[in-house]
Amino acid sequence: AQTVTQSQPEMSVQEAETVTLSCTYDTSENNYYLFWYKQPPSRQMILVIRQEAYKQQNATENRFSVNFQKAAKSFSLKISDSQLGDTAMYFCAFIAANAGGTSYGKLTFGQGTILTVHP
Amino acid sequence: EPEVTQTPSHQVTQMGQEVILRCVPISNHLYFYWYRQILGQKVEFLVSFYNNEISEKSEIFDDQFSVERPDGSNFTLKIRSTKLEDSAMYFCASVAGGRDEQYFGPGTRLTVT
Numbered sequence: 001a002q003t004v005t006q007s008q009p010e011m012s013v014q015e016a017e018t019v020t021l022s023c024t025y026d027t028s029e030n031n032y033y034l035f036w037y038k039q040p041p042s043r044q045m046i047l048v049i050r051q052e053a054y055k056q057q058n059a060t061e062n063r064f065s066v067n068f069q070k071a072a073k074s075f076s077l078k079i080s081d082s083q084l085g086d087t088a089m090y091f092c093a094f095i096a097a098n099a100g101g102t103s104y105g106k107l108t109f110g111q112g113t114i115l116t117v118h119p
Numbered sequence: 120e121p122e123v124t125q126t127p128s129h130q131v132t133q134m135g136q137e138v139i140l141r142c143v144p145i146s147n148h149l150y151f152y153w154y155r156q157i158l159g160q161k162v163e164f165l166v167s168f169y170n171n172e173i174s175e176k177s178e179i180f181d182d183q184f185s186v187e188r189p190d191g192s193n194f195t196l197k198i199r200s201t202k203l204e205d206s207a208m209y210f211c212a213s214v215a216g217g218r219d220e221q222y223f224g225p226g227t228r229l230t231v232t
Contacts, residue, residue, distance in 0.1 A: 033220075037223075042225070043226050045210060093162075104214070106152065106177075109161045110161060
């Protein structure tokens with residue numbers, strides 16, 4: 001079974017600054033995907049970024065990037081140039097995949113980190 | 120852009136009543152999921168569905184829960200006799216294939232009184 005741990009219940013950052021959200025996971029799977037989802041007050045789940053475990057290069061999406069440390073089972077999210085609209089709950093999530101990279105299983109989520117961006 | 124839709128957005132029901140939560144997945148998607156999020160807590164997997172049958176379910180998904188794909192577009196979650204602890208946000212998700220990410224609907228907030 002997989003577990004995902006987010007050890008920071010809450011974080012805050014000033015607008016335009018950079019913040020890093022932490023996530024660790026535990027699994028015996030050889031291949032998997034990791035995700036960060038954003039949940040604003042509307043409670044919609046929005047995919048922020050995705051990382052494939054077999055890719056060494058860290059994923060980036062505009063102001064969002066990850067630091068994926070496979071050996072340490074760590075997957076942190078860095079938000080650069082923080083904006084007020086980034087205020088939300090952020091969830092780290094894991095899904096197992098087979099050797100071919102396909103995954104049909106369930107997502108396992110961490111407890112979430114509430115991020116507040118201050119003007 | 121195609122999206123997953125869910126109805127209703129908010130459902131209030133009395134304890135012991137049956138509720139049906141509805142989802143319309145993205146049209147070419149083949150795998151469907153229900154997740155639950157109790158207020159302030161993490162998102163938890165309930166059940167996955169493929170080829171008209173359940174492929175995996177969690178411990179939460181007991182005999183009070185059932186899922187159905189009654190036609191080519193809808194995917195429903197039924198709770199037969201609701202309990203107070205069923206109050207939560209229920210998310211539907213769908214995925215086209217194994218290398219794609221799951222797309223989430225906006226959720227249905229269920230309040231059991």
